[in-house]
Amino acid sequence: MKFINKNLIKQLIKITLEASKIISDKNKIDVLYNKNPIKEIVTNKDLEVNKFLTMGLKKTRIPVLSEESRPFNLIYNKKKIWALDPIDGTVNYISNSPNFGISIGLINDKNFIFGIVCLPAHNQLYFNTSDKKCYLNGISLKHNHKKISESLVAVSLGSFPSDKEMLLFKNINSLSLGCLRTGCTSMNICWTVINRFQVSYGFNVKIWDVAGALAIAKSSGCKVIINKKNNSNTLDFIAGSNNSVKEILKESKKLGLWKI
């Protein structure tokens, strides 16, 4: 099923790559302020890219929900919205780690249906064109499912993870080939699609961090389960190989982290 027309995809690719140019110019990066908690940093580049992409997306007449724009509640209840993270992994970005990206997702009736994620330092551009077709740099992608014992797991944790979340991390680390925390959720999910990881999960992650990447993951054949929270801009997710998702869900439920 196609959700989005060709011309719109062309426009989105264009503006995302233009935005990647802004990020790639690493001159004059200023940390403007720290949000609460202190680990959440905002740079001038976040705001610059946010402004550039928001302007580009405005042409679609679909409201834009962004990490750098507010308020959440007024926007999230609309039928269609763009969820935008201008720089996912800002701490990595200012620390000269290549693990950061631009993430744009289209949410329709609270379902993630389209995504475009650009990882400029890795020269990677991911997008989907339907619920069954997604691409990395133009090459069609299909996730290759593996068991949890053969899986490398990418984990997204908030700034102050709970004891239960840390215990889950420990348990999954034992069940799998190992757990990693990269600091860029959209990259975790996209690398799960291409089997650099086999599964990724996160608790209390922001919608704009994952909206695009989860749409791409679904269209690659990854199993995706989401625990949306009412009137909140956060959610829990597990995405990747069938068996690995099942096992992580089982462990999460045991610890009372997944209540559905």
Added chain:
Amino acid sequence: MKKNVVIIGAGAIGRGYLPLVLNNNKYNFVFIDRNLKILNLLKKKKYYFSYKIKNHLYLKKKIIIKSAFHINQLTRLKLKNLSLCFVCIGPRNIKDIIFFLKKINAPIIVCENDPETVNEIKKKIKNKKVFFAVPDVITSNTSPRKLLKKNKLSIVSEDGELYVEKGPKIYGEIKFLSKKDLLKIQWTAKLYLHNTPHCIAAYLGSIINVKYIHNAMKNQFVRKIVEGSMNEMLKTLKLNWDISHNFLEWYAQKEINRFKNKLLFDPISRVAREPLRKLEINGRLIGAAQLCLYNGVFPNNILKGIVSAFMFENQHDADNHIELLQNSMTPEHFNQYILGLRSGEPLDLLLKDKLNQIRNEIILLRKFKKNEIY
């Protein structure tokens, strides 16, 4: 008692060439494919004819079909008395058959246009009995109307050679080479003196809207570019490789004659398919141009081939979104994200500089009417 040979991929090489060179008295042929049209015919017919062109004539060989299966049936398929398994399904599809290959104890012969697929399979199935093969041949995936009338599965190959890495025991007209010689001589020659000009002929043929490679080669402008790209590669290989120059020249001439062969009916759609795969960084177009530049040879004609690949349009092709990518990216981003070139490297600069000029030259080719260009 005959043994079973399973052939995964019943296309040009799988259905056409392999049964031609394998000994029918020793083997039964089991075909696996995902093309329902071909599968239904394979299941319905008990046999078909594979034709070899020799001395400008078609020589036919009757191929008995033991059975045929869809790729989705592989999970349940158990093959007894299996002697060999040939893989010629296309490098992109290897991942879909790994689970089946894991169950096989017989030698697996990989006839893909990419030696890396052998390592990929070996790594994933943990079986050392995986061997690379280079079919030095052009096989069409169809045949002229008169042959199709006799049997819809009829298929035409040239009189080629099948080179297989030493190791497995195979009955048939096979030439065995050490892995080193196979890669150094046969694969190098095939990649750069066959694959490169062959796909350029196909992309240009698509621009002038003809159906077969030999039709494209009748056009003097196409022929000039194809022969030019062959010469660029020939010059580069002579500079860079320790391979007999006589062999390289013989190989190049043989290939040009193959492309012109009127009996082969080699479809443009087959040769030009999946342009993004053909534009891979180490492949027959970008890799070839890089190699030329590295050796100081200006790849004027190969650049035309690359740009004509960008312009390939076929709505049924798996890479038909190449047009979308072209139109949504600046040449700089296209080179960086799609071709994998580093910003500022010679080929990146050349493509950015010459893209519009070459594109306009190629568009001019479209203006010729088919009958005027021969």
